[in-house]
Amino acid sequence: MGNRRQADLAAGIANVRVYPLSWHAKFILRDQMEPRMRRPNFSADADHDSLPVIVPRNGKAAIPASPERVRRLRKHLVLALRASRMMNNLEHSVSPVRPEPEGFAGRVARTACSLCKGWCCKNGADDAFLDEGTMARVRRARSALDARAVLRLYLERVPEVGYEGSCIFHGKQGCTLDRWLRSDVCNSYFCGGLQSYMTGGDAVTPTMIIAGVGDKMRTSPILMP
Numbered sequence: 268m269g270n271r272r273q274a275d276l277a278a279g280i281a282n283v284r285v286y287p288l289s290w291h292a293k294f295i296l297r298d299q300m301e302p303r304m305r306r307p308n309f310s311a312d313a314d315h316d317s318l319p320v321i322v323p324r325n326g327k328a329a330i331p332a333s334p335e336r337v338r339r340l341r342k343h344l345v346l347a348l349r350a351s352r353m354m355n356n357l358e359h360s361v362s363p364v365r366p367e368p369e370g371f372a373g374r375v376a377r378t379a380c381s382l383c384k385g386w387c388c389k390n391g392a393d394d395a396f397l398d399e400g401t402m403a404r405v406r407r408a409r410s411a412l413d414a415r416a417v418l419r420l421y422l423e424r425v426p427e428v429g430y431e432g433s434c435i436f437h438g439k440q441g442c443t444l445d446r447w448l449r450s451d452v453c454n455s456y457f458c459g460g461l462q463s464y465m466t467g468g469d470a471v472t473p474t475m476i477i478a479g480v481g482d483k484m485r486t487s488p489i490l491m492p
Contacts, residue, residue: 475490
């Protein structure tokens with residue numbers, strides 16, 4: 268009986284289809300996946316008249332930035348700046364700053380990120396996904412700045428108080444980097460709920476944002492196109 272059960276299990280595993288992770292999911296897996304979000308039970312009017320967009324919610328405490336984190340950031344930026352000087356043909360290898368979503372979709376995204384309070388920012392750790400491509404883009408945009416000035420530009424943006432276990436630039440009011448200073452990852456990433464909304468063809472539907480679960484859940488008013 269035991270051998271037969273093992274054979275059945277092996278056959279079942281063999282039939283499982285494995286799909287490659289998208290690059291978005293890979294970044295989430297750097298720490299952990301988003302929590303499983305369940306659709307809450309709201310009134311019938313809310314369910315039928317608006318589209319729920321469900322996102323996570325950051326519940327970490329805000330603490331002072333440690334000197335150790337700043338030192339790690341500085342070391343990473345120095346290496347990225349050195350690597351950026353080795354890049355060839357910058358006009359074709361450096362991507363432009365990705366624009367924010369516009370119109371009603373942009374308002375939904377901003378509302379969702381405000382209620383979420385930066386769940387995905389924890390994956391930024393002490394390097395914020397800043398790489399040689401980002402450094403090259405920043406230096407091309409501000410050609411008058413030398414490497415030391417670019418380094419100082421980032422270090423001065425580290426908030427005095429930020430969220431525990433999150434990106435070093437994740438301050439109490441959100442990201443302390445302007446969009447042109449952020450990595451392409453940060454400028455293009457959407458969590459699962461927002462990504463589904465952005466690609467689902469519902470960009471002109473009345474929408475409600477639902478952030479978090481349990482007693483930490485927060486909801487937005489119904490957003491109208």
